[in-house]
Each structure stands twice: as structure tokens, then as C-alpha cells.
């Protein structure tokens with residue numbers, strides 16, 4: 146095992162702001178230092194990081210929203226449709242591939258990220274997914290990886306307290322939701338990240354464009370749901386900074402005060418990722434991102450000099466950087482900045498930084514179902530674990 150590389154501050158901010166941040170001498174979690182390299186259990190003379198992030202990609206049904214900046218629409222195929230137009234294998238086959246992948250990673254630390262499209266859109270699928278992970282966790286020590294962290298990324302639609310869809314029988318909807326919440330509690334996630342891009346229902350709906358029958362689009366449903374779930378699970382709020390939404394420090398403060406009112410203790414403000422020219426293909430999504438990116442340098446600089454904002458730590462990842470503040474001593478506010486160009490360059494090396502199990506049964510090391518395939522569906526059938 147050897148260390149990958151080190152570094153203490155982000156190259157993603159302006160040099161001036163980087164200097165300011167370095168002067169703060171903040172405690173740093175540097176994933177590039179923590180991560181070790183070891184031979185990939187999937188062969189091909191590749192190395193793999195440990196911890197390694199693994200996403201069982203939720204893509205069996207369409208997402209309940211249509212966010213204007215959705216990165217799943219940000220591909221190189223000149224399309225505004227999420228990349229879910231591939232063959233979808235049965236849940237049974239998919240979870241068998243997931244189990245095999247996790248067993249193969251038994252000498253690794255795994256960061257399990259439940260994301261993709263919207264994982265709670267298909268609640269039965271997510272319940273099966275959580276059960277498959279638990280079966281591994283409860284299995285023999287020799288056949289399972291160490292779970293470094295377990296996350297769920299969701300827009301909350303399938304967790305809505307009054308059920309997911311307004312036009313379906315209420316009792317059935319609520320029962321299914323409650324079953325899912327029970328499974329999530331057993332999953333013991335490190336964090337549950339809920340995306341909500343504005344504290345005002347109308348502005349949020351303009352950005353997220355939930356389908357008309359989705360109950361979580363309503364403010365009172367969202368707030369009641371968050372208050373309920375926050376008693377049971379480590380709930381976090383995620384807002385993507387954008388000119389048409391949370392765009393300046395006073396809106397950030399309004400968002401944080403709204404979150405405090407629901408008892409939430411952690412908020413993430415993420416910038417719209419930078420990307421290289423390969424991604425810019427004149428789709429509505431790429432244009433929206435380019436036109437709506439907020440100047441995060443200005444925003445973070447203002448926070449650094451502002452009453453009630455105390456910088457407390459930073460985190461460096463392989464394509465992202467996070468700066469964490471305490472706001473009013475009541476809530477943490479983390480700014481995250483990321484670059485898909487850096488991510489793509491890393492994914493094109495001989496090192497595996499990320500694994501995604503796609504609904505077509507391909508385990509890939511990049512965000513494309515047919516690219517950098519480490520194990521194909523056909524090869525999973527013969528994979529010895």
C-alpha cells in the first residue's frame with residue numbers, strides 16, 4: 146500500500162482565497178492522504194483506493210423530479226435525458242451483482258453511496274437494496290468489507306410522511322413509506338442527504354420541477370417529513386447554489402435559519418460543478434449550469450469575514466473541496482466546490498477511485514454504464530468470490 150498524494154487546500158478556489166484559507170490552519174480531512182492504493186480485486190492490473198466509494202445506481206424508474214441542473218442529464222450525447230436508457234436487469238440479478246461486488250471488496254474499506262437517479266422513487270427496490278447490504282454486514286467477517294461510511298442521497302419523495310404520490314391510495318402509500326423508513330433505520334446510515342434547493346416552495350419547484358403528483362413538492366409536507374425523520378435518522382440538507390435560487394450570503398442565512406427551525410444540524414451548499422469542454426454540448430442542462438453558476442469565491446470570502454460565521458474544518462477529496470463553518474453556534478454550513486474535469490482525468494488513469502453498479506449489471510469505474518467496465522453482467526455470472 147502507498148499513499149496517493151497529499152495537499153491541504155483546494156486548487157479550485159482563487160489563489161487569493163486559497164491563501165486566506167491556509168492562514169486559518171483548520172483541521173483537515175484529506176481523503177487523498179487517508180486513501181491507500183492496493184491491487185484491484187477485479188483484475189486488469191488496476192489499483193484501487195481504500196476506502197473506495199461504491200454506488201448501486203438507482204435507475205429502475207425515472208426520477209420524481211427534473212432538476213434543471215441534473216448531472217445525470219449532463220453527458221456527452223447531446224441529450225437532455227438522464228442516462229437511464231440502458232437495459233435494466235431484474236432486481237434479483239442486480240442485488241446478486243451487488244453482493245458479489247461487496248464480497249470481492251472484502252479487503253477494502255467501502256463508502257457506500259445510495260444514489261443514481263432518485264433511490265426512493267422505487268421504494269420496493271430501495272428496501273431490497275438495504276436488505277442486501279444488511280445481509281452482507283451480518284455475514285461472516287471474512288466475506289465482507291469494512292464499511293467506512295454509508296450514505297443516502299435523496300430528494301425525499303419516497304420518504305414523504307403522507308406517502309409518495311398524491312393520486313394513489315393513501316393507506317398503501319403510507320405503509321410503504323413507513324416500511325422504507327424502518328429499513329433505513331436498520332441500515333444505520335452515516336448521513337442522509339436531502340436535496341432541497343430553496344426554502345420557498347415556489348422557487349424550489351421552479352428549480353426541481355417535481356412531477357405534479359409528487360407530494361414532497363409541498364412545503365408543509367417537506368417540513369413535516371424532515372422534522373419526523375430527523376428524530377430517527379441523521380438528516381442533512383443539500384442546496385445547490387444557483388443564481389435562480391440560493392445565490393448570496395443573505396439567502397444562505399435564510400436557508401440556515403429555516404433549517405434550524407426544523408431541527409437540522411448540517412447543511413451543504415454545493416456549487417454547480419465545473420466541467421471541461423467535453424461536457425459542454427449545448428443541451429439545456431449544460432447551458433443552465435453555465436449560466437447559473439454562483440461565484441463561490443465571493444460567497445465564501447464574505448462568510449470568512451461575517452459575524453456569526455466561524456470556519457471550523459476543511460475536507461479535500463480527489464475532485465472536490467469542502468469548507469465547513471459553524472453558523473450562530475447552532476448549525477454547520479459546508480460549502481463544497483467540485484470539478485468534473487478533474488474527476489474525469491482521475492477516472493482515466495490506472496487507478497480506480499469510484500465504482501458504480503449500473504442497472505444493466507455493469508460495474509464501472511466511471512459515471513457511464515458502458516465506460517471503464519470492471520465487471521460486465523456476463524462476467525458477474527462467473528465471478529468467483
Ligand code: SF4
Nearest residue numbers: 208210211212215300
Ligand atoms: S432529484 Fe437528483 S436525479 Fe432527480 S432530477 Fe434532481 S438532481 Fe436529477
